[in-house]
Amino acid sequence: MENVKKLLEKIIEEEKLIYGVLSKINKKSEKTFNKVSIKPVLVRNNIFVQFTYHYDKKVIHNNLNFVDTVRELHNLIHNYFRQVVLYTTDSDYQILISKKGKIKILKKPPSREKRDLSHNRKKNYILEENIPNPFLIKLGVMNKSGKIIAKKYDKFKQLNRFLEMVSDCTDYLKKDKTINIIDFGCGKSYLTFALYYYLVEKLGLDVNIIGLDLKKDVINFCNKIATELGYDKLKFVYGDIKGFNEFNSVDMVVTLHACDTATDDALVKAVKWGADIILSVPCCQHELFNKIQNPVMESMLKHGIIKEKLSSLITDSIRGNILEIMGYSVQMLEFIDMEHTPKNILIRAFKRNNIINKKAVSQYLKFKEFWNVQPYIEREMGEDLKSILQKNFKASK
Known part of the structure; x- marks a missing residue:
């Protein structure tokens, strides 16, 4: 058999x-x-x-x-x-x-x-079918003749969807210098390799990409593949983004599926680096689950499954709001994840200026008061955010 x-x-x-x-x-x-x-x-x-x-x-x-x-x-x-x-x-x-x-x-x-x-399948992908692509072949998405492996077709579509989102961002990158990119929680790094291929091989940009992960076997595997592909400005490092200090400045931060407050750590680091682009797909958002309170919303909060979804939406709304306060233009996009998993929110943020967004400050202060929360990301953002909030809180009195 x-x-x-x-x-x-x-x-x-x-x-x-x-x-x-x-x-x-x-x-x-x-x-x-x-x-x-x-x-x-x-x-x-x-x-x-x-x-x-x-x-x-x-x-x-x-x-x-x-x-x-x-x-x-x-x-x-x-x-x-x-x-x-x-x-x-x-x-x-x-x-x-x-x-x-x-x-x-x-x-x-x-x-x-x-x-x-x-x-009949959707065409005009950035990564094309029936054209052999070394990194897709190495990662088992495509065979040597360029045909997509059947069980990897969902991954192939996800890679293309991700690159479509990246393609909308490239005008925000400063192309007159080496572009530093951090991908935290890179896992097996399909998306990291796709990002390098697109920016370097397709667009011809001068890019340094570092993939961070807390699994040493994954890091070893990815470095081996990068070497075999000749991707000499792509490397993978063991560690988390909170303690990463190899670059003084970073142009793009990517964090997909960093669990709970690890997403916040990545966003805080990105803001402090002054990253021009942030792409983040949060997951496992538990921080506010036991903290959100409002008697008016009890009809929702009394049901665990609804409260869980609600706390995730509140968390991402807070993240977006704080990024706006810190000078970013923020979009919330639908990111189609792998087969058998739900659709997720992708936070896409572009550095705009250093002018304080008073409207965003007002919205944030009212929002967190409504839910009676003190978010982790606010504390970790430090004195810069604290002084902005205090100044505008006093002004509103």
């Missing part, structure tokens, strides 16, 4: 499937359907495998992603059917399972042509 599983994984992950039929129901199994057919379909710009379950008087369709497809096929072959015919781009396969469980795999030249679904 292991050979069957490997064959299925290869066919599905490399998008070679054209059509398949599972038949000859196992008499020892409880009879539910007579046969199952499978084929690739395009649903909302994503390729899925459609399973059609044929009953005596009805058919039922179910669209599965690639991981679930392999799992479901394995289940059907193991528990229900004794014959599988798979038509693929390079071969026709017939899998036969005897009553004693013995498996035989027969292989013939291909007899069908594949219907091209990829032309």
